[in-house]
Amino acid sequence: MTAQTLSASPAPAQTPTPRGGGKVSGGLLDPGQLLRSLPDAVRKLDPRTLWRNPVMLIVEVGAVWTTMLAIARPSWFGWLITVWLWLTVIFANLAEAVAEGRGKAQADSLRRAKTDVTARRLVGWTAGQAEARAERVGAPELRQGDIVVVDAGEIIPGDGDVVEGIASVDESAITGESAPVIRESGGDRSAVTGGTKVLSDRIIVKITQKPGQSFIDRMIALVEGSSRQKTPNEIALNILLAALTIIFLLATATLQPLAIYAKAGNPGVPDSPALDAHGVSGIVLVSLLVCLIPTTIGALLSAIGIAGMDRMVQRNVLAMSGRAVEAAGDVNTLLLDKTGTITLGNRQAAEFVPLDGVTEAALASAAQLSSLADETPEGRSVVVFAKQSYGLRERTPGELTHAMWVPFSAQTRMSGVDLDESGDGRPGRSLRKGAAGAVADWVREQGGPVPPRLSEIVDGISASGGTPLVVGETVDGSARVLGVIHLKDVVKQGMRERFDEMRAMGIRTVMITGDNPLTAKAIADEAGVDDYLAEAKPEDKLALIKKEQQGGRLVAMTGDGTNDAPALAQADVGVAMNTGTSAAKEAGNMVDLDSDPTKLIEIVQIGKQLLITRGALTTFSIANDVAKYFAIIPALFVGLFPGLDTLNVMRLSSPQSAILSAVVFNALIIVALIPLALRGVRYRPSSASKLLSRNLAVYGLGGIVTPFIGIKLIDLFIQFLPGMS
């Protein structure tokens, strides 16, 4: 994501085809990014910034102290430890700086979109009025309720709703999608965003934003992380880390009188750099403390949170708060609109039902011919279905020379063709296809019979939730009905697998549709959702959400219309489509810039991945301590009690190198884990048990084993440094 910015990427957002496995991954870390963020990391050493991270603040205080000790009594060992303690703090700051840096790049490109715009404000405009006086004002001066006019080629000065006119708008500055979108007054496509450009026509817009609180302003604040607040889980984790820190602080501090006593009991043992009559040296004590307190997770915690938001932004989803991202991981119930989410937006031909005396192939051929001039998606689907099912070559309108094409129109509700095969200027054969009533009337007009069987078939298809289209023909003056085309909803490919994944994750999917219960059930069964809400009105949706929430479940949904707003506001995760109304966008706590309802599933996965990353690195951090003890404890007291050398299982070369190795490992592991913190741990949807087993093995067991290897390897190198023996 380092190079990709929102406005600079002309590539359309990924098509919403579900990807197998549903693996969530993020961008890779550019090593150059680490270097570029270094100045920021050094700047963050300021205690006034660092106090927000108590674990690292303690490390910094320790580093200051060892610095003073090293100055007072310089030694190679003292200085090496001091340098690595400072590096520990800097590495921690680096993690945060890198995470923030990625957001900054995005914010910069958004700011470019927010160039100074002059608005033409209409004074005393009322609806329907042709002319009103326009005055020029700067965009920042616009207030809520102001009316502005925007012509082709102009930038819309602020967020608002179109109150008059229709225009095509280039929203690539926000969405990265280069294809223009239509915005018109009334309905659910009336919202426009400040900073986008009108390409054609002229619209009058009522400003709905407060000054300085435009969508772009909020986006900038979000991706920059300036308004970032700690999320509930982050706060809870911080409390646990603070408790652990206090325990280790005490364990270290109270070691001193014990060590003094032990040393006094063995007067024959010579002083060492680690231990003399005054107890454990300050430098070693600080080293022990820093190794024990959970520095790894303490260093990476905020970076994990920032990166989680960032992963949302990369998928063109704007989460209004980190809390919403976290809630996404907790979701129990997903409400999904049928149309556009579960099924393709349009119905498609699925079956040809011929009447008596007509073959299916003949009906298919007639249906295809009569649909060639029908450019609606339904018409196209008839042509394609006929070709796929009956091997009928797709004919182009120009191919048949003596054909008179009758395109589909809303008035006739039919399309068709008149064929003049004999070439005498009089159509020998006519075909019509269209709404059942329209075609039946046409056949009757031509003097043909409409058999009662037709209405049976038509009613049957309607009852099952499909749409019937009737095909009729006249041949040399005698008209008849050929049969019926069955159009139905087509479930998007791969949806069943996705819902199975959801079920494995313990998430229930509920399909929302305006269809009758019969149709709804048929589609629900086909798509594999757990439940459906048929004949749903907006208030039904709201009631369903409230019912689920009363049962202790968290609900996520998508919506775009103004009538979705109450439900969006009630849902724990409400994703508003960017194409939707401003009311919807205001009510939800996320906005999907691609307006792809399927993305809800990805949002849930990102939320989960965020929490897993935190838990995994906490486990790793605590598990690391075991090995560090095995390095430091024998190093401290082996002089007094030679038996403790048994604990030196890593066979580290000297007490000094053992302590330094542990400190170096502790610092390097932070850098090593920055990519993981930013990318998030690998996540595949599966049951909680399986997830836990895997993560425990990798981060729990791995957390115990890794430092044994790492500290040993570091010791192999640094034993040759001065001051190590």
Added chain:
Amino acid sequence: MSPTTAGILFLGSLVLALALVYRPLGDYMYRAYSGTGHLRGERWIYRLVGVKPDAEQRWGVYARSVLAFSVVSLLFLYGLQRLQDRLLLSLGMDPVKPDQAWNTAVSFVTNTNWQSYSGESTMGHLVQMTGLAVQNFVSAAVGMAVAIALVRGFARTRTDQLGNFWVDLTRGTVRILLPIAFVAALILVSGGVVQNFWNPADHTVATIAGGQQAITGGPVASQEVIKELGTNGGGFYNANSAHPFENATAWTNWLEIFLILLIPFALTRTFGRMVGQVRQGYAIAAVMGVLALASISLTMLFQGIHHGTVPTAVGAATEGTETRFGVLNSAVFAASTTLTSTGAVNSFHDSYTSLGGMMTLFNMMLGEVAPGGVGAGLYGMLVLAVITVFVAGLMVGRTPEYLGKKIGSREIKFASLYFLITPILVLVGTGVAMATDSGRAGMLNSGPHGLSEVLYAFTSASNNNGSAFAGLTVNTVFYDTALGLCMAFGRFLPIIFVLALAGSLARQGQTPASEGTLPTHRPQFVGMVAGVTVVLVALTFLPALALGPLAEGIH
């Protein structure tokens, strides 16, 4: 039969017996705490104390009731000791000196039963019976009441009511502790444990060496049984359960260990019943069982195979153990008494091998959760489960939940505070003692073993165990005061945090379990809680252990 086989049989029969009574006792306690009716005797008590038994309490009121009851008990017990020379059945004993009376009063009220005195030469029968034995009952019932309140926090939804402390206290005493104690006391008497009102002056015998020895009798069996059943541990005699009048034979020894472990284990069944999922109770029992068996086996191992001249010659570390129990059975007793908050001893932990002694120390450092004191063990283990669920729950990608309750910042705050208290008390106490002359003056041994004595004393007091590593002279103003403070803070601060946690849990609704919820009844979770417990404790105390028992024990 070799001693090892005998030891294994001893342990195996204990496990079997505990498994047999687990369900009936757990279910009985569930009914005792959940029932709505009151016995006639209970009604009298409620009228006497002036409480409405059917009115429930919020967590704050519940906590204040616990504290008020304990403060009154403390003052009563202190007064009783200070005035014993003017009361009946004093056997001519002097009043107990103030710092020791404070220490003893705190010790018995907190279910610790740390004894800086020797019973037969300090306390008369009246103090033993109406003071100490009564506290043995009610301090145990307080622990159970708090545990039940926490379980109600998990079981209830959208309420701030946690039950009535006075009812829970009364029922725990009247319906659970008294009946079991009565029956078990009779069995102990039949085994040779004494129960009388002898004045030692009337019973002197001539010893083989020709001297005169006064034989102190007393109401021993009645106190002995609640000492074990209520995981109290305060002996009638200074020698505690090593004394033949307290623990006469190998089978009374078996029975005493059984009584120690009885209620703490069975309470997990009560917990499972109350939250409506018995398998959750089994899981908690399994964590306790795994930790207990591991600890007992290690203690037996260290006591059995330690190197050294004498142990090698006789095949085991016999020093400090009674021959009528044997080394391995004593090891089982030592582990059981430190794994719970009992602190009764039938052998001298100070004389154990350094690693065997370390095990008793480590058992207490675990926070006494395997199975822990009556009630205290259950709530301690549930807090650890909450902490485990928090870390593990994040790893499955959800806000962590335990038994349908979300573990948010409020819950983790109280759980962390709970977890912080005892390490703070132990580490700071030991640190201060080792840094001051008055602290170091009490040590009998020098070197690491002396340090172990001090560490043991503070660990025992802060965790409300009450067993001593002997050797340390604790009848001083410094230790009486410091250990008394450790006992009081170590008991009541965690109780307040547990009740606060319970209040916060009860207010929540119930999140239904799904495939995405971390299952908390499988071996996976049992292993995790056990692992988290051991790792956290090891990380906290390893530096101190390294300078004490480890320095001494690793060669």
